[in-house]
Amino acid sequence: MKVFLIDDQKITNVLNKKYLNMIREDLVIYDFDDPELALEALEKEMPALIFLDLNMPIVSGWDILSFMRNQNIEIPVIILTSSNSQQDRDKATLYHNVFSFQLKPLTKVGFTDLLDGALKLGKEEDLQSKLAPDQKTEK
Amino acid sequence: MNATQSYLGYKILFEAMVRFSAGISEVKSLERLPYEISRHLKYLINFQNFRFYYTVPEGMDLIMVDKVGYTSYVLSCQLDPDTLEAEVMETGIPGHIKCPETGDNLHCWKFANGKDQHSLIRIQSHDTLSLAENSIPLIKVINKMVSTRVENLKMVDLIHRQNRKLENLTVALQSKNDEVRELNRMQEATIQEKTASLKSSNSKLKALIQFNSHQLREPLTRVLGMIAIKDDIPQSEFISDILPLMQESVVDLDFAVREVIERSELLNEEMETT
Known part of the structure; x- marks a missing residue:
């Protein structure tokens, strides 16, 4: 199962990668501290899940969400941000592939719950086709 | 005869x-x-x-x-x-x-x-x-x-005098009226000016608060995240992978605090002068 970590702060990606690897061993994690590279890799790699920061210079999390909407790329997104503004939360609901809005820092427990949530959601909706087959083949 | x-x-x-x-x-x-x-x-x-x-x-x-x-x-x-x-x-x-x-x-x-x-x-x-x-x-x-x-002319005189008095009063009233209107106009202008300046300070303050909260929270969450992972990984891994990066984040945090203070002071000066 492919997972993208997009955050301009390298340390955040390092921490998140460590947590994700702790929880599950079957994850292929791509981390990007340059969102532009993430944009380029998106269509080619088609990950099953994206952890996305919002406040980034040049290309913001919003730019990436808009890009996905314009390209009809349907990948579940978890927003992981240090901004707790209600305005951002409201804006995020406008993107239907955003299924969680999380405040940094996210710890081991948080990641476990989120992944469980993502898998459950995947069984009900189109996540299934992305998460479940990967899960089977990996196992 | x-x-x-x-x-x-x-x-x-x-x-x-x-x-x-x-x-x-x-x-x-x-x-x-x-x-x-x-x-x-x-x-x-x-x-x-x-x-x-x-x-x-x-x-x-x-x-x-x-x-x-x-x-x-x-x-x-x-x-x-x-x-x-x-x-x-x-x-x-x-x-x-x-x-x-x-x-x-x-x-x-x-x-x-x-x-x-x-x-x-x-x-x-x-x-x-x-x-x-x-x-x-x-x-x-x-x-x-x-x-x-004589009685008639005196009456006419009296009427003329009263008319003149009334005219003077009317003129005085008109000038008072003009004064009041001018005062009102000036007050309205002052109120508008004050309202505009309050609105502008308000939105500047809002912008500053938003800037501050993000500017401070971003490096802080990094530090918190690094502290949180300490018990989840071996100490040697923490020392080799995490600790070197911590200093960078703390410096960023310090820089952010300084910038926040600087911006507040700038805004303060700006609002005092207007």
């Missing part, structure tokens, strides 16, 4: 009376009244000197006319106590004396024209009989006409 003569006499008198009446009713001011009286009075009575007194609250107004054409109007004068006029004014009895030097006759009558309003007529004349007998009804009519005219 006698009848014709007296008929002619009345006709002339009537004619003179009409002219006297028409003349003084055309006069538009009190000052002009004595002149108009002098033009017509000589056709009505034979006189050397004619005086008409008219009571006013401050004393008496006096119209003086003499045979050679000297005329004047005196406002609010006082009667000389030793004169024939003063005596007639007090007693109300018509008076007649003969001037010892000139031999002229002085006649004086008092008339009540209305409530508390009196007039006096004093005539100095060479003859006495005509005045004393035939002229009495004539004098009464002259008094009636002159006092009515």
Whole structure:
């Protein structure tokens, strides 16, 4: 199962990668501290899940969400941000592939719950086709 | 013959009376009244000197006319106590004396024209009989006409004065009105200015708060995240992978705090100067 970590702060990606690897061993994690590279890799790699920061210079999390909407790329997104503004939360609901809005820092427990949530959601909706087959083949 | 003569006499008198009446009713001011009286009075009575007194609250107004054409109007004068006029004014009895030097006759009558309003007529004349007998009804009519005219003109004067007062008041009111309007306008402008400046400071403050919260929280969450992972990974891994990166984040945090303070101070200065 492919997972993208997009955050301009390298340390955040390092921490998140460590947590994700702790929880599950079957994850292929791509981390990007340059969102532009993430944009380029998106269509080619088609990950099953994206952890996305919002406040980034040049290309913001919003730019990436808009890009996905314009390209009809349907990948579940978890927003992981240090901004707790209600305005951002409201804006995020406008993107239907955003299924969680999380405040940094996210710890081991948080990641476990989120992944469980993502898998459950995947069984009900189109996540299934992305998460479940990967899960089977990996196992 | 006698009848014709007296008929002619009345006709002339009537004619003179009409002219006297028409003349003084055309006069538009009190000052002009004595002149108009002098033009017509000589056709009505034979006189050397004619005086008409008219009571006013401050004393008496006096119209003086003499045979050679000297005329004047005196406002609010006082009667000389030793004169024939003063005596007639007090007693109300018509008076007649003969001037010892000139031999002229002085006649004086008092008339009540209305409530508390009196007039006096004093005539100095060479003859006495005509005045004393035939002229009495004539004098009464002259008094009636002159006092009515004086009363009218005084009324007109009063109305004019009041009109002028009203006009002045209107002008004063208008200027006050303008002042009030100007004050209102200035106040409105001040309020608008203040509101605009408050709105602008408000939005600047909001922007600063938003900036601050993100600017501070971002490096802080990194540090928190690094602390949180400490118990989840081996100590050697923490020391090798995480610790070196922690310093960078703490420096970022320190930098953010400084910038926040700097921006607040800048905004403070800006708001104090406006």
